[in-house]
Amino acid sequence: MRPSHITAILKREFAAVRHGQHTPVMLWGPPGVGKSQILSQVAESFGVPLIDLRLSQLEPTDLRGIPFRVDGWVEWAIPAMLPNQKRHGPEGILFLDELTSAPPTVSAAAYQLILDRHLGEYTVPEGWAIVAAGNRHGDRGITYTLPAPLANRFTHYEIEPHVGDWVTWASHQGIDQRLIGFLLYRPEFLFEIEPNQTPLAFPTPRSWEYAHRALQKFADAPELLLEALQACVGPKAGLEFKTFIDNMARMPDVEAILRGEEVAIPEELDLQYGVAATLVRRAVDAMETHEAHRIYGHILDYATRLPEREMGVMLVTEMFRTIGRPLLAHPGFTKWARQVSDLMLYER
Known part of the structure; x- marks a missing residue:
């Protein structure tokens, strides 16, 4: 299931x-x-705290607490990291991450917390949702089989990377447009992991964010950039991305496109993707400014001129994902839509 759908489900689950x-x-x-990022976004959207517990790093006493003697009796000190209505508020999300990587003794404690919403003398506040996460068998991580009684206490969703969702997120997070353009051009590199191989670096949405940081850190040291990118996403993806970046030096003048000038459309497909990613970024930057209407219009005109209509569909689709319905109200959108009426406009 794509991340945007998971986000929508979790919002309904919290409500x-x-x-x-x-x-x-x-x-x-x-x-x-x-x-983890999806959970952070959901918590932020409701304005509630998120408590993120990495179970693989905990001992059973970290959840159960430590015993101490009171008047000849043994009581348990409740861990301060667990949700508390006075300290954390009446509502929130308790995120039990790395559940399948936790030792059985820890998962047993988590089992009671999930099953009964209490552990020993501790009770989860009523307004708190419980979400857990873990890697699957075959994900090249340390995993334990989830006991059937525990598994039966959950609803289960499997997350799969989705380029469209990642591009929407990246466009709003200021990710380098060259990186966005590359993954639009080569979406198979968004996530690539071979269960039978054990490279230290491989492409994932998270490691591409590291590659974005590398672009900033090594902008003035091109002789180091290739190695830095490969350190983030692996040898193959790093080399392909560096080659793409080198080709971007021949990209047409995007500012001229935004001024409404008739700029020659590059023949190379990778350059077309690079232009598209840059235009989407500029459209996002123009949101809620007096320049937005003009910039949207020139981008739509450019999309109309593209010889490959599918490329125009991709460009406008990514604009719609990031800008939303204001794009549909633009007169240029109607003109473009007539041209591609027999093609899919966007994916819901």
Whole structure:
């Protein structure tokens, strides 16, 4: 399931807590696909805290607490990291990450927390949702089989990387447009992991964010850039991306396109993707400014001129994903839509 759909499901799941209809959620997926980031976005959208516990790094006493003697009796000190209504608020999300990587003794403690919403003398506040996540068998990580009674207490969703969702996120996060253009051009490199191989670096949505940082850190040291990119996403993806970047030096003048000038469309497909990614970024930058209408119009005119209509569809689709319905109200959109009425406009 694509990340945007997972996000929508988790928002509904959190809202259901207020009506007593919450069911704990288990997210499955390979490393680096953004499971933690999705939870952060959901918590932020509701304005509630997120408590992220990495179970693989905990001991059973970290959840159960430490015993101490009181008047001849043994009581348990409740861990401060668990949700507390006074400290953290009446609502929030408890995220039990790396559940399948936790030792059985820790997962047993988590089992009671999930099953009964309490552990020993501790009780999860009523307004808190419980979400867990873990890697699948075959994801080249340390995994334990989830016990059937525990698995039956969750609803299960499997996250798969999706280029469209990643581009939408990247366009709003200021990710380098060259990187966005490359993954639009070569979407198979967004995520590539071979279960039978063990490279230290490989492409994932998370490692591409590291590659974005490398572009900034080594902008003035081109002789080091290739090695830096390969250190983030692996030898093959790093080399392909560096070659793409080198070709971007021949990209046409995007500013001239935004001024409405008739700029020659490059023949090379990778350059066309590079132009498209840059135009989408400029459209995002223009949102809620007095220049937005003009810039949208010139980009739509450019999309209309593209000889390969599918390329124009891709460009306008990515604009729609990042800008939303204001794009549909632009007169240039109607003109473009008539030209491609027999093609799919965008994917829901």
